[in-house]
Amino acid sequence: xTTTAGAAGTGLPEVERIPPRSTRYVRDERDPNxxxxxxxxxxxxxxxxxxxxxxxxxxxxxxxxGSEIPEPNxxxxxxxxxxPVLFTRDxxxxxxxxxxxxxxxxxxxxxxxxxxxxxxxxxYHSWSFSxxxxxxxxxxxxxxxxxxxxxxxxxxGPARVESYRGFxxxxxxxxxxxxxxxxxxxKYYLDLTADQSAAGMVVTPGxxxxxxxxxxxxxxxxSFDGYHAIPVHKTYLDxxxxxxxxxxxxxxxxxxxxxxxxxxxxxAVTVKExxxxxxxxxxxxxxxxxxxxxxxxxxxRLVAAHGTRRADEIAGLDFxxxxxxxxxxxxxxxxxxxTYHPVTPGLMHVNAWSLAPAEESPAARxxxxxxxxSFLGPAGLATPDDNEALxxxxxxxxxxxxxxxxxxxxGMDLDEPRNWDELQMRTFWRRWSDLVEGPGGGNGxxx
Amino acid sequence: MAATRxxxxxxxxxxxxxxxxxxxxxxxxxFTDDGRYYVPATDNPEGDPDLDLALISDTKEGxxxxxxxxxxxxxxxxNPRSLTRRVIGNVRVEPGPGENEVVARCNxxxxxxxxxxxxxxxxxxxxxxxxxxxxxxxxxxxQTVLDHATLRDSGGVLSIII
Ligand code: FES
Ligand SMILES: [Fe+2]
Numbered sequence: 001x002t003t004t005a006g007a008a009g010t011g012l013p014e015v016e017r018i019p020p021r022s023t024r025y026v027r028d029e030r031d032p033n034x035x036x037x038x039x040x041x042x043x044x045x046x047x048x049x050x051x052x053x054x055x056x057x058x059x060x061x062x063x064x065x066g067s068e069i070p071e072p073n074x075x076x077x078x079x080x081x082x083x084p085v086l087f088t089r090d091x092x093x094x095x096x097x098x099x100x101x102x103x104x105x106x107x108x109x110x111x112x113x114x115x116x117x118x119x120x121x122x123x124y125h126s127w128s129f130s131x132x133x134x135x136x137x138x139x140x141x142x143x144x145x146x147x148x149x150x151x152x153x154x155x156x157g158p159a160r161v162e163s164y165r166g167f168x169x170x171x172x173x174x175x176x177x178x179x180x181x182x183x184x185x186x187k188y189y190l191d192l193t194a195d196q197s198a199a200g201m202v203v204t205p206g207x208x209x210x211x212x213x214x215x216x217x218x219x220x221x222x223s224f225d226g227y228h229a230i231p232v233h234k235t236y237l238d239x240x241x242x243x244x245x246x247x248x249x250x251x252x253x254x255x256x257x258x259x260x261x262x263x264x265x266x267x268a269v270t271v272k273e274x275x276x277x278x279x280x281x282x283x284x285x286x287x288x289x290x291x292x293x294x295x296x297x298x299x300x301r302l303v304a305a306h307g308t309r310r311a312d313e314i315a316g317l318d319f320x321x322x323x324x325x326x327x328x329x330x331x332x333x334x335x336x337x338x339t340y341h342p343v344t345p346g347l348m349h350v351n352a353w354s355l356a357p358a359e360e361s362p363a364a365r366x367x368x369x370x371x372x373x374s375f376l377g378p379a380g381l382a383t384p385d386d387n388e389a390l391x392x393x394x395x396x397x398x399x400x401x402x403x404x405x406x407x408x409x410x411g412m413d414l415d416e417p418r419n420w421d422e423l424q425m426r427t428f429w430r431r432w433s434d435l436v437e438g439p440g441g442g443n444g445x446x447x
Numbered sequence: 448m449a450a451t452r453x454x455x456x457x458x459x460x461x462x463x464x465x466x467x468x469x470x471x472x473x474x475x476x477x478f479t480d481d482g483r484y485y486v487p488a489t490d491n492p493e494g495d496p497d498l499d500l501a502l503i504s505d506t507k508e509g510x511x512x513x514x515x516x517x518x519x520x521x522x523x524x525x526n527p528r529s530l531t532r533r534v535i536g537n538v539r540v541e542p543g544p545g546e547n548e549v550v551a552r553c554n555x556x557x558x559x560x561x562x563x564x565x566x567x568x569x570x571x572x573x574x575x576x577x578x579x580x581x582x583x584x585x586x587x588x589x590q591t592v593l594d595h596a597t598l599r600d601s602g603g604v605l606s607i608i609i
Contacts, residue, residue: 204499205495210598238515373501
C-alpha cells in the first residue's frame with residue numbers, strides 16, 4: 001500500500017526541515033528540541049475573537065454534504081461557526097448557502113431543521129424568499145417608498161460556496177483562493193472516501209449534535225491523537241477483544257503501517273491499519289460471523305470498481321484527517337464527518353454524521369451502524385471518554401490562569417513520525433500561529 | 448395471562464433502582480437474548496433503528512459490552528460514576544405484538560450529577576416485555592426517545608443509561 005500525501009516522504013525530521021520559531025503562543029524550538037503551546041490560547045476571549053477574524057472569516061469552512069439536500073428546494077438549517085445558515089438546493093438544482101437572517105429586520109427566515117420548501121417565509125412580517133435567495137413576496141409592497149428595490153433585499157450569504165466530491169464549503173471572502181487549492185493534500189483522502197461508492201456516498205439520516213465544555217482546538221488535536229487511544233479507549237478495545245478480535249493493547253503492535261503527514265495549509269492526516277473492523281471491507285470477529293459475507297461482498301464491489309490495488313487502499317487504510325480549521329473526516333470503524341464550533345473559549349458545539357455508500361444493502365448498513373456506534377458518538381463506547389479528557393484539560397487550565405504550556409513535541413525529531421506521534425498537531429499549530437499571530441509571529445517569545 | 452399495570456410498574460421501578468444503584472449486570476440480565484436497547488438520534492426520533500444513525504442501537508451483545516465498559520474504572524467519563532435519580536411516571540400498558548408480550552409506555556425524568564455539574568434528562572420510554580422461563584418479566588425492546596432537540600444542554604453526552 002502506498003500513500004501519496006502532501007509534504008510526506010521528505011525523509012527529514014521536522015527539526016531539520018522546519019526552522020525554529022517562537023511566538024507568544026507557540027514555541028517551536030531547537031537545541032533542545034521542544035514544541036510548546038501556551039494554554040491561554042484555550043481560555044482567552046481575545047484569542048477567540050482573533051480566531052473568528054483570522055481563521056473562520058478567512059478559511060474555507062465546511063457546511064454540509066450534497067447528499068443531505070438531494071432534491072431541488074431541499075434545505076437544512078444549521079449553525080456554522082456561530083452563523084445560522086441555510087444549506088439549500090435551489091429550484092434549478094444549484095447548491096446555495098444563505099445566512100438565515102431576514103433582510104428586513106433580521107429574524108431567521110427558517111426555523112425548521114430540514115425540509116423541502118419553495119419559499120422561506122419570515123414569520124415576523126411575512127417577507128418570503130425563494131431558495132435562490134430572491135425576495136419574492138412581501139405584504140403591502142406598495143407602501144414602500146419609491147426606489148425600494150426587492151432585488152436589493154435578496155438573502156445574504158457567504159461570498160463563495162464551492163465543493164469537492166460532494167463536500168460543500170463556504171468562505172466569507174470574495175478573494176479567497178479556490179477551494180481545490182485550499183484543500184491541497186486532503187483531496188487524496190477525500191477521494192479515498194468518495195471512491196468507496198460508485199453510486200455516491202450519502203450522509204445517513206440521524207446526526208449527533210452534542211457539546212463539550214472545552215476549547216474547540218482540543219478536539220482538533222484529539223481527533224487524530226494516536227497517543228491517547230490505548231489509555232482513553234481501553235474499555236472499547238477490551239469489549240472488542242471480548243468479542244474475539246486480536247488486540248494486544250499496545251499501540252505499535254495494534255496499529256500497523258502507521259504514519260502522519262502534513263497535507264499543506266494546516267491540514268494533516270494520520271494513516272494506519274487499525275485493529276478494528278471496517279464495514280467497507282475489513283471483517284473482524286466482533287462484527288459477528290453472520291456479517292462476514294456482507295463485508296466481503298463490499299470488498300468485491302470495490303475491486304470490481306477500482307481494481308485490487310486501489311480497492312485495498314480504500315478498504316485497508318484507516319485515516320484520521322483534519323481539514324483546517326474545524327472539520328475532521330475519519331475513515332476508521334466507519335466514516336465520520338465531524339465539525340466543531342466555538343461558542344465561547346470553553347464551550348464547543350459538535351456536529352457529526354455518518355457517511356455511507358448509497359448502494360449499501362440494509363444488512364450492510366446495519367453492520368456499518370453497529371460498527372460506528374460501538375466507538376463513536378456521544379453515547380458510543382469511546383467518544384464520551386474523549387469528551388471527558390477534553391473537559392478535564394479545560395478544567396486543569398484554571399489551575400494556573402495565563403500560565404502553563406502544553407507539550408506537543410512527541411516525535412518531532414523522527415524521520416517518519418507515526419500516528420501516535422504529534423506531527424499532525426504541530427502542523428495545525430504552525431498554521432494556527434501563522435494566521436492568528438501573523439507569518440513570522442513577531443518572534444516575541446521570551447524564554 | 449397479561450401482566451397488570453401494577454406488575455408493570457413494579458418492574459419499571461425495579462429497573463430504575465438497578466440503574467440508579469449502578470447494578471448494571473442485573474440490569475443487563477433483564478434483557479431477552481433477542482433484546483434490543485435503542486435510543487434514536489435527537490434530530491431523528493422516528494428514525495429507522497437499523498438504517499439510520501442512532502445514539503444507541505444495542506443488541507443484547509451490545510448491552511453486555513456497554514455494561515462491561517461502564518463497570519470498568521477506565522470508563523473515564525463515568526469514573527467516578529454519575530449520581531443519578533430517576534422518576535418514572537405516566538405508566539400505560541397495552542397488549543404487545545408477540546405472544547405473551549405487553550407494551551409499556553412511561554415517562555422518565557433522570558437527574559444526573561457529577562462534580563463538574565448537574566444535568567437533567569427527560570425521555571419517553573417504550574418497552575416490549577415478556578415473561579422469561581422463570582415467569583419474571585424480561586425486556587425484548589427498550590426504546591428511549593429523548594425529549595431534547597440536541598444533547599448540547601444536557602451534559603453534552605449520554606454516558607449513562609436512560
Ligand atoms: S498524560 Fe496527557 S494530559 Fe496528562
Ligand atoms: Fe479518542
